[in-house]
Amino acid sequence: MSCKAVFLDKDGTLIEDIPYNVDPDRIQLSLEVTQALQKLHQAGYLLIVITNQAGVAHQFFSESALDAVEQRLHHLFKQVGVALSGFYYCPHHPDGIVKQYAIACDCRKPQPGLLLRAAHDHDIDLTQSWFVGDILHDVEAGRAANCQTILLNNGNETEWKLSPTRLPHHLVSNLAEAAEVILAVDQPPANARPGFYHTPNSAENIASQFIDSWQSFKVLVIGDVMLDCYLHGKADRLCQEAPVPVVAIAEQVDFPGGAANVAANVSRLGVNPFLLSVVGQDESYDHLQAALKQHSIQTEGLVVTTERSTLVKQRVVANSHLLLRLDQGSTAVLSQETETKLICSLFDLVPVCDAIIISDYGYGVMTPKIIQTLADLQKDYQKTLVVDAKKLSLYQFIGASAVKPNYLETLQLLQLPQQAGDRVAQLLPHQDKLLHLTGANRVAVTLDRDGVLMVEKNHSPFHLPTLPAPTHHTSGAGDTFVSTLTLALAADAPTLTAAQLATAAAAIVVTQPGTTTCTAHELRRKVDPSLCGK
Numbered sequence: 011m012s013c014k015a016v017f018l019d020k021d022g023t024l025i026e027d028i029p030y031n032v033d034p035d036r037i038q039l040s041l042e043v044t045q046a047l048q049k050l051h052q053a054g055y056l057l058i059v060i061t062n063q064a065g066v067a068h069q070f071f072s073e074s075a076l077d078a079v080e081q082r083l084h085h086l087f088k089q090v091g092v093a094l095s096g097f098y099y100c101p102h103h104p105d106g107i108v109k110q111y112a113i114a115c116d117c118r119k120p121q122p123g124l125l126l127r128a129a130h131d132h133d134i135d136l137t138q139s140w141f142v143g144d145i146l147h148d149v150e151a152g153r154a155a156n157c158q159t160i161l162l163n164n165g166n167e168t169e170w171k172l173s174p175t176r177l178p179h180h181l182v183s184n185l186a187e188a189a190e191v192i193l194a195v196d197q198p199p200a201n202a203r204p205g206f207y208h209t210p211n212s213a214e215n216i217a218s219q220f221i222d223s224w225q226s227f228k229v230l231v232i233g234d235v236m237l238d239c240y241l242h243g244k245a246d247r248l249c250q251e252a253p254v255p256v257v258a259i260a261e262q263v264d265f266p267g268g269a270a271n272v273a274a275n276v277s278r279l280g281v282n283p284f285l286l287s288v289v290g291q292d293e294s295y296d297h298l299q300a301a302l303k304q305h306s307i308q309t310e311g312l313v314v315t316t317e318r319s320t321l322v323k324q325r326v327v328a329n330s331h332l333l334l335r336l337d338q339g340s341t342a343v344l345s346q347e348t349e350t351k352l353i354c355s356l357f358d359l360v361p362v363c364d365a366i367i368i369s370d371y372g373y374g375v376m377t378p379k380i381i382q383t384l385a386d387l388q389k390d391y392q393k394t395l396v397v398d399a400k401k402l403s404l405y406q407f408i409g410a411s412a413v414k415p416n417y418l419e420t421l422q423l424l425q426l427p428q429q430a431g432d433r434v435a436q437l438l439p440h441q442d443k444l445l446h447l448t449g450a451n452r453v454a455v456t457l458d459r460d461g462v463l464m465v466e467k468n469h470s471p472f473h474l475p476t477l478p479a480p481t482h483h484t485s486g487a488g489d490t491f492v493s494t495l496t497l498a499l500a501a502d503a504p505t506l507t508a509a510q511l512a513t514a515a516a517a518i519v520v521t522q523p524g525t526t527t528c529t530a531h532e533l534r535r536k537v538d539p540s541l542c543g544k
């Protein structure tokens with residue numbers, strides 16, 4: 011019968027990543043790694059090291075120096091009661107200076123050659139085996155060999171060139187967590203609850219599992235609500251008073267806008283939102299209420315007041331072209347009574363919700379006192395809290411799990427000029443400053459056609475490209491992104507997975523005209539191609 015194996019990258023995965031180290035004395039196993047190896051060994055996995063050793067091709071050391079490395083590893087494994095079943099290395103590099111090793115081989119990761127050789131030597135069933143590494147080349151090699159793959163997200167991957175062939179099945183922080191995933195996936199306990207470790211073996215299905223797990227959440231959305239109104243008509247003549255088109259309006263379509271659109275997105279993703287904001291006692295609110303009702307959003311959290319008129323953004327669309335936007339509504343300072351009502355609601359709702367989204371367009375709902383109240387409550391309750399605000403600097407001390415500025419908001423924050431070139435390259439050097447100025451654990455900079463740059467405290471940044479979409483109507487995509495990101499983070503998704511889900515949801519929305527939302531079902535189909543047509 012074929013064996014199952016766990017293939018382990020060496021540097022940065024099994025042992026500390028010391029470049030071109032072949033000194034046995036500098037090779038140690040940490041206690042955490044030792045315990046992981048013991049668990050995997052006891053569960054019957056062969057443990058095999060798969061390593062690129064380009065130092066041979068570059069003449070940093072001789073191939074024979076690797077014998078001492080292998081012997082050292084055998085010794086360390088044996089000391090803790092574990093067998094090292096194989097040590098496979100690739101000595102090649104196409105740019106090497108030692109002629110015999112300076113070749114484009116089939117064994118240097120991301121090629122799967124070493125895995126295939128080990129499988130042949132040890133009669134290993136690769137489909138029942140795992141590859142654990144710390145960079146995406148490891149993942150690509152593992153996937154090419156039909157193994158399940160785990161990426162240690164420990165900062166060693168810096169380029170994040172993601173593609174379907176480089177997408178890890180699981181993302182963890184260290185080898186101990188990787189061992190837990192392997193054991194839980196291969197031998198789920200009888201009473202396993204649905205969750206990350208007990209999913210079918212694909213990255214797509216892992217993402218899908220988070221969608222399942224957030225369905226029972228309660229999410230508080232607070233900020234500026236507005237009515238997004240589209241007046242559709244035909245324009246076939248010019249006005250006599252001035253050279254402007256005359257539009258014969260045939261239809262009015264209303265959508266929830268601003269924080270209300272965030273709530274609509276949360277609702278369509280299968281989660282019950284509680285919307286807190288202020289509206290006027292007017293006809294526009296009647297329209298907004300009807301639009302919210304269509305998304306099954308309760309309106310009891312909206313403070314209705316005669317001090318303000320409801321915010322409306324009215325667009326005139328003729329022959330599918332957007333001609334004009336008309337903004338109206340009150341942005342006056344809230345009265346003390348209205349502010350107090352919102353603050354009382356926060357005291358009621360924050361303790362019982364799973365996540366909070368702030369959608370602040372600068373129209374006056376998010377007063378300094380309300381922001382301070384949220385900051386105080388956040389200290390006590392530590393909720394997943396995501397901020398989408400025109401002026402992020404107001405939220406520096408709120409304890410945000412993530413903030414989501416767009417490119418221009420990011421430039422404003424960093425006081426940088428706008429540029430036409432590579433926007434990711436422009437922002438990357440400022441990652442620490444971005445984290446400092448926002449006070450957030452993560453900053454997701456949305457760059458529309460250029461995707462998303464994610465900066466996270468104590469982690470390497472990564473960039474996700476925009477997913478392909480047939481058209482680019484961008485209205486509402488930011489709200490979809492922030493809603494999905496919040497739900498995924500609240501469901502304890504790793505940041506990469508949360509960002510992937512949010513990017514996928516935004517890609518769905520940009521294919522649809524007007525301010526729209528993405529359903530949980532659409533998102534599942536997008537992240538799990540096996541569900542296409544279901």
Ligand SMILES: [Mg+2]
Nearest residue numbers: 019021022144
């Ligand atoms: Mg490595």
